[in-house]
Structure formats: C-alpha cells, structure tokens
Amino acid sequence: MEPVRIPSIPAAAFPLPPRLEGLRRLAYNLHWAWHPRTRNLWSLIDRAAWNRYRNPVPVISGPTDWSRVLDDEKFLAEYQDTLAAFDAYMANGSGHWFERKHGDALGGPIAYFCAEYGIHESLGIYSGGLGVLAGDHMKSASDMALPFVGVGLLYRKGYFRQQIDADGHQEHGYPDYDLNRLPLARVQDRNGLPLSVTVELPGRDLTVAVWLAQVGRVPVLLLDTDVAENAVEDRPITHILYVRGREMRLHQELVLGIGGVRALRELGLAPAVWHLNEGHSAFLLAERAREFVASGASLDTALEQVRRNSVFTIHTPVAAGNERFDSDLVRRVAGPLLDRGGVPVERILDLGLGVDGDRGHFDMTAFSLRLTNGANAVSQLHSHTANATWQGVTDHPILGITNGVHGPSWVGTPVLELLTRDLGADLEAMDAGPRQDPFWERLGRIPSNDLWEAHLRQKRELALFAHGRLRNQLARHGEAPAVLAEIESVLDPSIMTIGFARRFATYKRSGLLFSDIDRLARLVWDADRPVQIVFAGKAHPADRPGQKVIQEIFQRSRSPEFRGRVFILENYDIRVGRFLVQGVDVWLNNPRRPLEASGTSGMKAAQNGVPNISILDGWWDEGYTGDNGWAIGGRETDPDDEAQDWADAQSLYGLLETELIPAWYDRDASGIPTRWVDAMRRSMATTLWRFSTTRMLLEYMEQLYLPAAGFQAIREAAEPTITEAG
Numbered sequence: 241m242e243p244v245r246i247p248s249i250p251a252a253a254f255p256l257p258p259r260l261e262g263l264r265r266l267a268y269n270l271h272w273a274w275h276p277r278t279r280n281l282w283s284l285i286d287r288a289a290w291n292r293y294r295n296p297v298p299v300i301s302g303p304t305d306w307s308r309v310l311d312d313e314k315f316l317a318e319y320q321d322t323l324a325a326f327d328a329y330m331a332n333g334s335g336h337w338f339e340r341k342h343g344d345a346l347g348g349p350i351a352y353f354c355a356e357y358g359i360h361e362s363l364g365i366y367s368g369g370l371g372v373l374a375g376d377h378m379k380s381a382s383d384m385a386l387p388f389v390g391v392g393l394l395y396r397k398g399y400f401r402q403q404i405d406a407d408g409h410q411e412h413g414y415p416d417y418d419l420n421r422l423p424l425a426r427v428q429d430r431n432g433l434p435l436s437v438t439v440e441l442p443g444r445d446l447t448v449a450v451w452l453a454q455v456g457r458v459p460v461l462l463l464d465t466d467v468a469e470n471a472v473e474d475r476p477i478t479h480i481l482y483v484r485g486r487e488m489r490l491h492q493e494l495v496l497g498i499g500g501v502r503a504l505r506e507l508g509l510a511p512a513v514w515h516l517n518e519g520h521s522a523f524l525l526a527e528r529a530r531e532f533v534a535s536g537a538s539l540d541t542a543l544e545q546v547r548r549n550s551v552f553t554i555h556t557p558v559a560a561g562n563e564r565f566d567s568d569l570v571r572r573v574a575g576p577l578l579d580r581g582g583v584p585v586e587r588i589l590d591l592g593l594g595v596d597g598d599r600g601h602f603d604m605t606a607f608s609l610r611l612t613n614g615a616n617a618v619s620q621l622h623s624h625t626a627n628a629t630w631q632g633v634t635d636h637p638i639l640g641i642t643n644g645v646h647g648p649s650w651v652g653t654p655v656l657e658l659l660t661r662d663l664g665a666d667l668e669a670m671d672a673g674p675r676q677d678p679f680w681e682r683l684g685r686i687p688s689n690d691l692w693e694a695h696l697r698q699k700r701e702l703a704l705f706a707h708g709r710l711r712n713q714l715a716r717h718g719e720a721p722a723v724l725a726e727i728e729s730v731l732d733p734s735i736m737t738i739g740f741a742r743r744f745a746t747y748k749r750s751g752l753l754f755s756d757i758d759r760l761a762r763l764v765w766d767a768d769r770p771v772q773i774v775f776a777g778k779a780h781p782a783d784r785p786g787q788k789v790i791q792e793i794f795q796r797s798r799s800p801e802f803r804g805r806v807f808i809l810e811n812y813d814i815r816v817g818r819f820l821v822q823g824v825d826v827w828l829n830n831p832r833r834p835l836e837a838s839g840t841s842g843m844k845a846a847q848n849g850v851p852n853i854s855i856l857d858g859w860w861d862e863g864y865t866g867d868n869g870w871a872i873g874g875r876e877t878d879p880d881d882e883a884q885d886w887a888d889a890q891s892l893y894g895l896l897e898t899e900l901i902p903a904w905y906d907r908d909a910s911g912i913p914t915r916w917v918d919a920m921r922r923s924m925a926t927t928l929w930r931f932s933t934t935r936m937l938l939e940y941m942e943q944l945y946l947p948a949a950g951f952q953a954i955r956e957a958a959e960p961t962i963t964e965a966g
C-alpha cells in the first residue's frame with residue numbers, strides 16, 4: 241500500500257547551492273531525527289548553529305559559508321551517500337511485513353490523532369510520555385512502511401521550558417517558535433495555495449492553517465489557529481500545550497477533532513481506520529457522524545458507521561485522570577455547531593456520561609469508548625484496571641497492547657554499533673528480519689568488555705552534558721567560581737549512577753528515595769562503594785505538590801549531606817532523556833501501583849543495557865523476568881498510602897544495599913562487573929523486541945486496525961503471527 245503523500249510548501253524560502261539542493265529534502269523530513277549520519281551533515285556544515293538550534297533549517301537557511309563544504313570532497317561524498325540512502329528509504333516501501341502479509345488489505349490510510357507528538361527536541365509540541373509514544377508510533381510506522389497519516393496541533397509556544405531558581409522553585413518560560421526556522425511546511429490545497437479549514441464557533445468561523453511535519457514516510461498534519469484571519473482572541477487557541485483554562489482547552493480539542501477531519505477531507509483522504517490516541521481528539525467522532533448525517537444517514541446509522549472503524553487508546557488508569565468538561569460549557573461552545581450538523585449536542589452529552597453518572601460532566605474517555613469498535617490500554621496490568629474502571633461503559637473488552645519505544649531513536653550509538661557488528665541487528669528493519677526473543681538471546685555473543693566499554697562511553701557523554709547544564713544552572717544562581725569549578729569533577733563515571741527522570745506527578749513518588757535521609761546519606765557517601773543520583777523532570781504549571789517535590793530534591797542536592805552526589809537537571813525533554821537513559825547505570829521508577837499505565841523511559845534504558853529497579857507497575861509488571869533488573873516490593877498494595885510508601889522505600893534501600901551496589905562494584909581481573917553485565921545483557925535481550933514500537937505496531941495492526949477495517953478474522957489469529965519465526 242502506498243504511503244500517504246501530501247503536497248507542501250516549505251515554511252521558509254531560501255537558496256541553496258545547486259549541487260546541495262538535496263539538503264532541503266533532507267532537512268524538511270524529520271527522518272534525520274533518528275539517523276545520526278544525516279545529523280552529522282548538519283554538524284559538518286555549521287556545528288555552532290546545529291548545536292544551538294538542534295534543527296537543520298537555521299543551519300542551511302543561512303547565512304552559511306558554502307564555499308568551505310563545496311571544496312570538501314569528503315563532505316560531498318558523505319552528502320551524496322546520505323542523500324542516496326534517504327531517497328532509497330523513501331522510495332522503497334515494499335518488502336515489509338505488512339505488505340507481504342496483507343497487501344492492500346486496508347483500502348485507505350490509518351488516521352492517527354493525538355494532542356501531542358514528541359518527535360525531536362527541536363519541535364516542542366509534546367510534554368511527556370503520551371507525545372513521545374506518538375512520535376515513536378509515527379517513526380515505526382514509517383520504518384514499517386505502514387500507510388499512516390498523523391493529526392495534531394501546532395503549539396507555537398509549546399510546553400513550558402523549566403528553570404529551577406536558587407530556592408528550588410520551578411520557573412516557567414514559554415518559547416515563541418519561529419515557524420520559518422523549523423522543519424515544517426504549509427500543506428498545499430488543490431490550487432497549490434496554503435491549505436486552511438474552518439471550524440464554526442459561536443458567532444464566528446475559526447480559520448485553521450494546516451502544516452506538515454514529515455516523519456520519514458509518514459505525514460503528520462499540525463493545526464494552527466494563529467493566523468491573520470482570526471480575531472486576536474482566537475489566535476492563541478493552539479499556542480500552549482494542555483492550556484490550563486477549560487474553555488480554551490475545549491476550543492483546542494474542537495480544533496483537533498473537527499479541524500483534523502476537515503483537513504484530511506480537503507486532501508481527499510478516506511481513512512480506513514481512525515485512531516484516537518487518548519480522548520483529546522474525540523470530537524472527530526462527532527464530526528464524522530455529522531458527515532454521515534449530511535450524506536443522508538439517520539443519526540443512529542451515522543453513529544454506528546462512525547463506531548465501525550474507529551479505535552481508541554486509553555492512557556490513564558484512574559477515572560479522575562481522564563479529560564472531562566462541564567456539560568454546560570460543551571453546550572455553549574460546541575452546541576450550535578453540533579445541533580446545526582444534525583448531531584444534537586444532547587445526544588453527544590449522553591454518550592459522554594462518565595462512570596459516576598454525573599450529568600454535569602462530559603467525559604471524553606467514556607465518549608471515546610462508546611463510539612469506537614476496539615480499544616486498548618497500554619500494558620497488560622493497565623488493561624485489567626481499565627476494564628474494571630470502565631465496565632458498563634463499553635461492551636467490548638479493553639485489550640492490552642503494551643507500549644514500546646523506537647529503538648533507533650533511543651539506543652546510543654556505541655551500543656547500537658555493537659548490536660550491528662555482532663548480531664547484524666538492524667533495529668529500523670526489525671519487522672522485516674528476525675525479531676523474536678531467541679534472536680536477542682544471541683546478545684551473549686557480544687563480549688562483556690565491549691559491552692561495558694560501550695556503556696562507559698555513553699556514561700562519559702552524560703557526564704559532559706550534565707556538567708554543561710549544571711554549570712549554566714548554578715551560574716544563573718550566582719554561585720561562586722569555586723563552586724562552578726567543582727562541577728567538572730562531579731558525576732565521576734567510576735561511581736555507580738542511578739537515574740530518575742519523569743513528570744513530577746505525586747503518584748510517581750519522586751521523593752521516595754529521601755524517605756530515610758540518614759540511610760540514603762550513608763549509601764551515597766560509602767567510602768568504597770559510593771552512589772550518585774541524577775534527577776530530571778517537570779511538574780505541570782498547575783501542579784503545586786509536584787513543584788514542591790522538585791524543590792525538596794533541589795534543596796537536598798545543594799545541602800551538605802548530598803551536594804556532589806545528588807543532582808537535578810533542568811528542563812527534562814527528549815534530549816535530556818536520551819542522555820539519561822543512555823548514560824546512567826540503573827533506571828529507577830517508583831510509582832504507586834497501579835497508577836502508572838505503562839511508562840516507557842525504563843524501556844529506553846533497558847534497550848541501552850541499563851537495568852531497571854522498579855515497582856511492579858505498568859510495563860515492568862510484565863517486563864520483569866527475575867534476571868533483567870529488580871522489583872521493588874511485590875504485587876500487593878496497602879490501602880494505607882503512607883504504609884505502602886514506607887514499605888516500598890525499605891525494599892528499595894534493601895535492594896540497593898544488598899544486591900545492586902555489590903553487583904556493580906564486584907569486578908573481575910580486568911575491571912568488568914561480570915554479574916552486572918549479565919543483567920545489562922538480559923535487559924537488552926528481554927526488551928529490544930518485546931518493548932519495541934515495531935512489536936507494538938504489529939499488535940495494533942492485527943488486534944485493532946485490521947479488525948476495524950473489516951478483517952475480523954485477524955484478531956483471533958493475532959497471537960501466532962506475532963510469535964512464529966520470522
């Protein structure tokens with residue numbers, strides 16, 4: 241099946257030397273986000289600009305000294321090779337698993353809707369796990385040559401940039417993206433003009449510009465209300481991700497759901513499957529019902545048609561974590577549009593009645609579940625909690641399709657090179673080649689000292705990166721030169737390093753390690769076997785308790801007890817995340833079970849050979865094998881949160897003291913911690929396939945997409961096709 245091709249106009253017009261015209265092609269496709277060779281080209285052209293902007297458009301749009309690279313034969317050869325590889329990737333969609341097995345079975349693309357996409361750090365239209373998952377979903381869909389089109393919002397101010405002040409307060413800064421300097425293009429309409437669509441709001445028509453972020457073979461449409469046609473008060477609708485005001489948020493979600501469908505239609509697309517990744521886009525269901533009604537169907541038939549080929553992924557375990565709006569707000573803002581379209585708002589509100597039966601609220605999750613034909617939770621454990629929470633709302637079971645990560649985006653180059661050299665593993669082409677656990681068992685072939693050496697390289701990279709970040713942070717606080725000089729010697733790679741990075745939501749219990757200060761201080765300052773801990777993470781601007789935890793950790797990191805052993809890096813984003821999952825020794829996660837739906841950062845770490853120590857929650861409940869890391873506590877939960885926290889902290893300290901630290905410091909004659917390296921190998925072997933987005937997408941295809949497109953037989957056959965030898 242052909243990939244979706246969308247005509248577009250690059251945001252900025254600038255000349256390039258004719259011989260290097262192909263750079264434009266390379267720059268405006270985010271393919272470079274997971275191809276280090278292409279990124280190297282940007283660095284060769286202008287290292288300073290690349291490091292500063294982390295995206296190629298400012299590098300090549302000038303002013304650029306082209307004469308230097310045009311005289312450099314090595315550069316030109318590298319450019320030619322890289323461009324040829326890119327062109328071959330884009331041209332060759334056949335031979336992949338889906339094409340071989342199902343040919344043209346879909347009959348149309350899969351439209352994937354999500355409120356955020358984490359594709360690369362330079363495109364700040366994501367906040368965390370949901371967005372990174374969506375970005376990895378798009379990248380794997382591209383690698384697997386699946387016919388996808390993504391739909392999202394273009395947040396010109398994105399998510400906040402975090403700084404931590406000298407007292408530990410989180411400060412929020414909003415960037416103001418210049419779209420001319422991002423790898424984005426305006427989508428063209430049929431006449432070759434920039435495409436816009438309209439969404440009717442009370443008393444005015446909102447104009448929505450349609451942009452394109454091309455992710456390899458997959459186009460992602462991004463909707464933007466900041467255009468001259470709109471009133472000044474409507475232009476910021478799409479400015480800020482997860483904007484706080486409920487009315488503004490509702491406007492955003494109307495733009496995403498309704499504007500998204502209209503953009504696809506303007507492009508002549510007739511998706512075979514509609515995927516709502518989380519309920520933010522659920523108004524797309526109402527818009528599609530309106531379309532069926534407009535073509536003559538009764539309302540009931542229309543809703544039935546919509547349900548037939550729509551699927552939904554739920555992301556939060558508890559009802560309270562799901563998106564809800566006041567019913568009156570929905571009536572006022574969306575009522576006229578819906579009523580006029582023959583899809584009465586009262587009917588929509590009925591379909592969005594939450595599990596608590598509260599008519600005062602419209603529940604986006606309940607609405608999505610009632611109007612889709614298949615749904616999934618994001619881990620096996622999460623599917624149990626989700627089915628228990630939502631029983632009665634939906635008559636089909638919520639399947640468990642565990643999240644994965646896109647290996648080529650997260651595995652560090654030193655480790656990746658070993659996988660390629662010793663296993664011939666091509667993470668990008670996993671669906672076409674061997675992909676089962678037994679294949680990964682061959683990791684045993686990688687010599688321990690090579691694996692350890694690759695890990696240490698990644699660890700040194702993290703230390704260098706962290707030094708720069710910490711120096712900036714403390715200089716801003718006005719620390720003395722001697723204090724700044726101290727930074728050069730911290731994060732010594734010969735000390736065991738624990739990494740902890742995530743949203744500072746209270747249920748994640750980011751401060752759990754500090755439950756017993758004396759015990760932790762003894763541990764980190766042990767004369768023979770010391771430990772250091774690196775934290776990173778943002779708290780939502782409205783989440784005061786989360787911000788308090790950040791402050792506590794920051795203050796500890798500057799206190800005499802922990803200074804030099806505990807660190808907190810600012811502005812956790814994809815870049816910080818990459819350094820951390822690649823370069824720490826062990827990855828810690830201690831949420832309150834069962835509130836973590838899946839979690840994915842631990843998968844990224846494990847694929848780099850960084851074992852997890854985690855609560856048996858989310859993905860780790862099924863990922864932990866007994867020899868690939870450590871489980872904090874068990875599967876029982878104490879109804880008394882405080883008692884549970886204390887018990888989990890005891891388990892965590894105990895494991896560190898008796899198992900992890902001894903294993904990490906126990907070296908053989910050549911300085912290799914052999915027991916630890918075994919755990920590293922087991923981490924990789926048990927996750928590189930099982931927690932990849934390749935495996936995840938195969939399951940989505942077989943258990944949700946193909947059945948929704950009318951291939952009922954496939955759901956039953958799903959198991960064998962996934963596990964048989966490839």
Ligand SMILES: *Cc1c(COP(=O)(O)O)cnc(C)c1O
Nearest residue numbers: 368369742813814817839840841
């Ligand atoms: C992977 C990732 C996440 C999600 O990780 P969790 O394990 O769910 O906390 C969040 N933010 C960034 C920047 C990431 O890279």
